[in-house]
Amino acid sequence: MADENNTPVFQIQRMYLKDLSLEQPHAPQILLEQTQPQVDINLALSAEPVAEGVFEVSVTATVTTKVGDKTLFLIEAKQAGIFEIRNVPQEQVEGILGIVCPQMIYPYLRAIVSDVCTRAGFPPVILSEVNFQAMFEAQQAQREAAAAPTIN
Numbered sequence: 001m002a003d004e005n006n007t008p009v010f011q012i013q014r015m016y017l018k019d020l021s022l023e024q025p026h027a028p029q030i031l032l033e034q035t036q037p038q039v040d041i042n043l044a045l046s047a048e049p050v051a052e053g054v055f056e057v058s059v060t061a062t063v064t065t066k067v068g069d070k071t072l073f074l075i076e077a078k079q080a081g082i083f084e085i086r087n088v089p090q091e092q093v094e095g096i097l098g099i100v101c102p103q104m105i106y107p108y109l110r111a112i113v114s115d116v117c118t119r120a121g122f123p124p125v126i127l128s129e130v131n132f133q134a135m136f137e138a139q140q141a142q143r144e145a146a147a148a149p150t151i152n
């Protein structure tokens with residue numbers, strides 16, 4: 001019985017669209033522009049404890065498309081998931097929250113952004129694949145560098 005209580009657990013409880021916003025602040029005039037727009041994409045990750053052994057992980061994409069200095073459209077989408085993680089060493093939990101969970105969430109986010117672009121009357125913006133492991137390792141290296149004492 002004691003072994004059952006110490007068995008590592010990793011389960012998806014739920015995936016859901018947490019937030020979605022579309023803005024076309026200069027429509028309809030800007031829609032007549034024939035200039036190729038500039039697309040800027042930013043991603044953000046967050047992981048928050050919800051209860052003991054339960055975490056909400058979210059991936060947010062902000063897609064800003066401009067013609068000159070005017071915004072053609074702006075999409076912000078936040079896809080989230082609730083994950084149960086129990087009986088896993090803390091250093092592994094960080095990797096699961098920073099790599100595994102975002103990898104599971106991201107395909108849903110990609111589809112949502114593409115769909116919203118199409119429904120707004122634009123060609124779809126296809127978010128490129130993301131190497132969450134490399135992103136996580138870079139963040140870890142930045143934290144370690146920031147924590148390292150500086151020598152004058």
